[in-house]
Amino acid sequence: MEGDEIMDDVKYKVNIDDKLFLNSYNVDTVSHLDIKDQTICVDCKEKTCTHICPARVYEWKDGHIAIGYEGCLECGACRIGCCRDNIDWSYPRGGFGIQFRLA
């Protein structure tokens, strides 16, 4: 009986990638995210932005932080997580960005 209950729970488990797959994006041509000063990122040992973002928007590449803003989930974690307050963060312009669909 207990096993059946566990299996009932398992039937409804969906991983985060499955959930994110349900979302769609209306991508703007202009980034809503920017680095205020890339020279600060060069000296930043933690590079928290590259770890904290669930969508892996930030990447340390060729000596600077590259931003793949198109995949942003608008969660705000990078804004709080950058200990040098070096991210210029805003929501995408009206009508653009992620459109969440809940399952």
Ligand code: SF4
């Ligand atoms: S955490 Fe902030 S300062 Fe460090 S690399 Fe990322 S954006 Fe730059």
Ligand code: SF4
């Ligand atoms: S708002 Fe969230 S998803 Fe978007 S770049 Fe920042 S941490 Fe990543």
